[in-house]
Amino acid sequence: MERAAYILYFLANLAPRALMFVLLIVLTRLMPMGEYGLFVLVVTTGEICDMALGNWVRVFALRSEGAGGRVRPRRLGRLVALTAGMTAVSLVFAIGSGLLRHDQGFAFALAVSAYLLAFAPLRLSLILLQIRRMHRTYAAVEALRAAGTLAAASAATVLAGPGFLAATLGLAGATLLAGLVGLVRAMRGVARPQRARTGYGAAIAFGLPVMLASLLAYTIGIVDRYAVDMLMGPHAVAVLAAAYSLARQPVDLFLGPLNAYAFPHLVRLYEQEGAAATGRAQAGLIATLAIVGGAIVSGLSLLAVPLLAVALPADYREEGAVLIPWIAVGSLAIATKFFIFDNAFHLSKRTWLQPPAMTPPALFGILLCFLLIPRLGILGAGISYALASLAACTVTALITRRIIPIPLPWRALGRVAAANLGGCLALVAVRGAVDPLGPVAVLVGGTLAFVVVYAGLLHLFGIAVRRVAETPWAPLGPGGRAGPGLTPALAKS
Known part of the structure; x- marks a missing residue:
């Protein structure tokens, strides 16, 4: 990995985190404290489900393919299946999170579900870009997500009202767009994924x-x-x-x-x-x-x-x-x-x-x-x-x-x-x-x-x-x- 890659990874991680940080600060001035607290709980619940149930797929993929710089078709198919499966499990927890709330339970579950559905393709695209060492594209996708998240969530809060659901849907929409762009770029020159019949046991044994x-x-x-x-x-x-x-x-x-x-x-x-x-x-x-x-x-x-x-x-x-x-x-x-x-x-x-x-x-x-x-x-x-x-x-x-x-x-x-x-x-x-x-x-x-x-x-x-x-x-x-x-x-x- 060339030395410049660290700068790209630094900027790629800096952009979404920095602008998410700016968004959180902006929302303290656009939302009542109660709505801001609910928005934070939505993001927290979504992050728990996404990172705890899905992030292991990234580690597993990098551990298996990170040294080679390419993804084989059956392993790519397994990676897609694992991502889809973990997203489905996460959605169950998202619905449960809404049922546990006495106030605005449906809106809360909808917001968490939108968060999870948006981050699944983003995570998959970043995994593939990192394996293929497409550092500039990785940074560009994260920059697109960062700018889009700040603009969309802020605009949704101003235009649709200072509620947590509107802000979350804006955030999810920008994230989904960046993820789809990343997938298109990551799949160029890659053989189409093939259905893998084996290997799931080893993956789950690693991931559980x-x-x-x-x-x-x-x-x-x-x-x-x-x-x-x-x-x-x-x-x-x-x-x-x-x-x-x-x-x-x-x-x-x-x-x-x-x-x-x-x-x-x-x-x-x-x-x-x-x-x-x-x-x-x-x-x-x-x-x-x-x-x-x-x-x-x-x-x-x-x-x-x-x-x-x-x-x-x-x-x-x-x-x-x-x-x-x-x-x-x-x-x-x-x-x-x-x-x-x-x-x-x-x-x-x-x-x-x-x-x-x-x-x-x-x-x-x-x-x-x-x-x-x-x-x-x-x-x-x-x-x-x-x-x-x-x-x-x-x-x-x-x-x-x-x-x-x-x-x-x-x-x-x-x-x-x-x-x-x-x-x-x-x-x-x-x-x-x-x-x-x-x-x-x-x-x-x-x-x-x-x-x-x-x-x-x-x-x-x-x-x-x-x-x-x-x-x-x-x-x-x-x-x-x-x-x-x-x-x-x-x-x-």
């Missing part, structure tokens, strides 16, 4: 543990929304979701494309050089996550108040400000679990270990929600998310260390932490100096101070930012160079 683990994982950071809805109502869900978007989206924006870019490389590395070499590459990815994710968490925590003053209406700000640091920490922890340690299950095809790895943290997270939210209110949701995410990351790391041992790069992490601390001190100093000028000046000045000092200290400590961007899996050696353990071809691929 992933589905169970995903459902358990969604108890962390998602079940709190339903608990808050039950205990405090949709208005509180609106505040929690808005703060969650502000704190979680930046982490996903930058770390999501890293995983999409690195996973096919890890597949090739695991198959060609084994677990030890893969572990060294994972150590390099941990250092990269610390460099990028640590900076995001520090910035969000120290700039929460001016960020909320700029981004959200006044009713969201006071409670949102206390949530953001907790959600930012939890987001980095859960991203490390998903993008580092979970890959050991997928690469070794030992996905049956995922549910045992997630069960204790999931139960811990549920317990914390129902202990802390009644006592601390919405703050309890943020604390429970952070603690449960840290527990999930720790438990998964302990279980996977026998599958793919990762030599943790403590020296590199120490250098990153020292640079981060220097950036934080610069941010605090500038924040105090420009505070009288207003929240925008605080945001701009504090961010610039942090970035300049942080980047300068990383360079001073021998960490080359360009190396991190080009080969994020290469272990940091002296002077920020790629360390030993990777062949030149794999280090640059």
Whole structure:
């Protein structure tokens, strides 16, 4: 994979997430808080069904075909059948989600169903484009989805009224259009899919543990929304979701494309050089996550108040400000679990270990929600998310260390932490100096101070930012160079 692919994957993941983030902020100003809370619950329920029941198909397809760069007709037929089957199962859960609501149950089920039907062809097209390494087309499809989602959902809210159903149908329509365009592009030059009579048992054996683990994982950071809805109502869900978007989206924006870019490389590395070499590459990815994710968490925590003053209406700000640091920490922890340690299950095809790895943290997270939210209110949701995410990351790391041992790069992490601390001190100093000028000046000045000092200290400590961007899996050696353990071809691929 060429080095430019990471930039394309970064932009491809950045566009829909960034514009979805913008959409969520825009809708806080276009919708009453109750309707916004219901919209968030629709998107949350749709995401749970789509990711938990369908995302394993992507992992399975990349694991089977990612190293070859092409899709064989029968495997393509199996992929289409699996996508259709999982979408049908998801729709059953969508209908059930409506039946469980006493208010607007039919509209809620319709909205979730539209979300799922729109995302199925999109997911299939992105799988095929990634397997075929059509990076530019992958980025273009995601850009089309991003722009269309923002325009269609906003327009639907303005023209049809500030209700959650109209916004969801607009979002679904734009997503469906992007997915169909992606499928047309992905299928060019590919043999027509043929019906596969076998292989479904192996696929389900691979995917069932992933589905169970995903459902358990969604108890962390998602079940709190339903608990808050039950205990405090949709208005509180609106505040929690808005703060969650502000704190979680930046982490996903930058770390999501890293995983999409690195996973096919890890597949090739695991198959060609084994677990030890893969572990060294994972150590390099941990250092990269610390460099990028640590900076995001520090910035969000120290700039929460001016960020909320700029981004959200006044009713969201006071409670949102206390949530953001907790959600930012939890987001980095859960991203490390998903993008580092979970890959050991997928690469070794030992996905049956995922549910045992997630069960204790999931139960811990549920317990914390129902202990802390009644006592601390919405703050309890943020604390429970952070603690449960840290527990999930720790438990998964302990279980996977026998599958793919990762030599943790403590020296590199120490250098990153020292640079981060220097950036934080610069941010605090500038924040105090420009505070009288207003929240925008605080945001701009504090961010610039942090970035300049942080980047300068990383360079001073021998960490080359360009190396991190080009080969994020290469272990940091002296002077920020790629360390030993990777062949030149794999280090640059």
